Amino acid sequence: MRTTSLLYLYSLATILSLHSCKDPICSSGRDFITLESLMEEMVSVESEPCFPAPVFTTKHVSSYDRRSVIPGTPSWHANRDNTGFVRYEANNGRVEKVLFDEEGPGVITRILTTGGSDGANLRIYFDGEKEARIFIPAYDISLFPLDIPEGLLYKHEHYSTTQGSSFYYPLPYAQSCKITADNVDRDYFFHASCRKFLKETKVQTFTLKDGEALQGKAQKISEQLMHPKNYAENxxxxxxxxxxxxxxxxxxxxxxxxxxxxxxxxxxxxxxxxxxxxxxxxxxxxxxxxxxxxxxxxxxxxxxxxxxxxxxxxxxxxxxxxxxxxxxxxxxxxxxxxxxxxxxxxxxxxxxxxxxxxxxxxxxxxxxxxxxxxxxxxxxxxxxxxxxxxxxxxxxxxxxxxxxxxxxxxxxxxxxxxxxxxxxxxxxxxxxxxxxxxxxxxxxxxxxxxxxxxxxxxxxxxxxxxxxxxxxxxxxxxxxxxxxxxxxxxxxxxxxxxxxxxxxxxxxxxxxxxxxxxxxxxxxxxxxxxxxxx
Structure with missing residues (x-):
């Protein structure tokens, strides 16, 4: 099995070999990755057809049934897909289910939550902090403490009964990110996709202050995504x-x-x-x-x-x-x-x-x-x-x-x-x-x-x-x-x-x-x- 670190080395070697070419490298981000640069990348035509630089791999973490271990065996199609999680953890007098826990630098690129909102809250911890920076009531990602524009947050057809939403607002982190739910007596449907960068990659961790300062840009990005303009020249x-x-x-x-x-x-x-x-x-x-x-x-x-x-x-x-x-x-x-x-x-x-x-x-x-x-x-x-x-x-x-x-x-x-x-x-x-x-x-x-x-x-x-x-x-x-x-x-x-x-x-x-x-x-x-x- 090729480990993640070996994949990083392979990808890094690929990019280094590209740097040795006479042609420049087109970048899918910047040397310093920020919330603003990620927003710009979402509608960047220039970075679209490029192998990523800075290099990253991706991972998708979900609540899939953890009995699915060996392909081809009867348990591979185990279907209690709201039961999977990383571990239990004690935080500030609470017992929490850890749903996502990744070492950085990285970026969360998509979150999905669904399954009803009674009696649970989401917390998002960045860079090893002891108390969560983001608190989301009712296990409903659409209640994120920013005004997320419509193009970056999609409420599902059954939202009124299940609070299901897909969240595409990027959340960068320099060292680590952890997401938990605080009602351990419930099961949760959960998805989170992330980019995993090489450890030397510089990423500026998300803050609500940055999000508030970029509300206008987020709205413009949303408008471009929802109402794309057709290129009509030549x-x-x-x-x-x-x-x-x-x-x-x-x-x-x-x-x-x-x-x-x-x-x-x-x-x-x-x-x-x-x-x-x-x-x-x-x-x-x-x-x-x-x-x-x-x-x-x-x-x-x-x-x-x-x-x-x-x-x-x-x-x-x-x-x-x-x-x-x-x-x-x-x-x-x-x-x-x-x-x-x-x-x-x-x-x-x-x-x-x-x-x-x-x-x-x-x-x-x-x-x-x-x-x-x-x-x-x-x-x-x-x-x-x-x-x-x-x-x-x-x-x-x-x-x-x-x-x-x-x-x-x-x-x-x-x-x-x-x-x-x-x-x-x-x-x-x-x-x-x-x-x-x-x-x-x-x-x-x-x-x-x-x-x-x-x-x-x-x-x-x-x-x-x-x-x-x-x-x-x-x-x-x-x-x-x-x-x-x-x-x-x-x-x-x-x-x-x-x-x-x-x-x-x-x-x-x-x-x-x-x-x-x-x-x-x-x-x-x-x-x-x-x-x-x-």
Missing amino acids: PEIKESRLTAHSSLRMELPDGEKAVRSLSIRVSEVGSANYISLMRSLIVKISFDGVQTVCAPLSDLTGAGMGAPAVRSYYLEADGKGYSELRFVMPYRRKAHIEVENISENSANVKIEACISAWKWNANTLYFHAGWKQENGLETNRGLDYNMGTLQGRGVFKGDMLSLYNHCPRWYGEGDEHIWIDNEEFPSHFGCGTEDYYNTTFAPIHPYFNPFGGAPREDDEASRGYNTFVRTRNLDIVPFNERLQFDFELISWDGGQVDYASTLFWYGDPETKMTNISDSKEALYVLPPAIYTEK
Whole structure:
């Protein structure tokens, strides 16, 4: 097993080797990491496609069932996911459950709390302090003692009964951070994601005073995340009528440049063919002679089966044929975009890519996306669904899960496991599909936030079609050799599911998703939709 310290050394060696190059290093933060620099990074286009400098690894701490110890054994899918914690501890006359305890320097990038608020409080301790700097009443992270703007705090659909919230306001610390709950007679659903820096990295620990001074900046960042502005300069446009089994290819300008926004508009298609056609248009993008993107249009934009509307910071679709990606996509010499129609239907297709000059640095990465589909997966049989496995070096940026649920009710009890490099146990282990995608229980309506949402939910019992999408901001996951992302296949009643997944990442040109599906899998005839009265 490769230890965390060895991973740090490996990552440090990577960055040091990059420093020896003639090109400069683009930074995902500053030499001195502060609350302000982290806020700026959240909307920084320049740091987006870079391997991180200063280097960090990531970890996800949750309340998952601690009986899950050995993959492949019956206890691996243990499902009492509100029971896990680090230890009991005595603090100032109180007994507290320690939910999170990490040595620094680091940054908490995401917190999720849910499960009801009666009789418990959260405390956050920084740098070994004896009394907590942050006190949060009622086990409700949305009651953080600052006015956290809407774009950095998402209250879940069931907030009124469970107080479930996702908190994306960064909390940096120089030495350590500990989070506790003070009612030890209760169990808690809890998530916290963090960056772990090398020990020499300089980080300024969060204070409420700093937060208050930066309220205006936080509000501006929130507005940018919730209402992203499209880059519209230097558009390259190509359009054509795509008949059956034809394609449209657009060459981009040569030189060090970047695609700053990419839109694809599909029109003049009959309503009866819209759903199947949006999945049968395969988007392929090549940078500097290497194809790094291949996925159905509906899935590439986070909409999934049925191509409904999407609204988030990186992905947007109107559910009527217009789709847009706002991931920055740099290249050094040349690039082209192709849309291939693998169906028997026809439609007008218009590609528009807005281009800017770009300075290619030693740790600049290419944008990638890969897609796969598996049908007839059995739940409650001790199996995991592999969302995707990435081989090479890169930064994981997000994913989409689109599915048809043949089970009578909820299918998503399974936890996520993300294995980084050569881990023998996943450093990211969650509490269920719903929490991974920022909702306390199974959604009963579509919902959106800057970091994704649920574009499709046809039935309040979770039967039929569902789509989830999550894109990552400060909670990106760097990897040096490999990243494997699995979901446990656990449903309430047992049965089958059809899953399709798309992964988004930045990586070296040779970094690849090892188990993509053939594009022809997108011709799979979708089952009829299930609708109930809302």
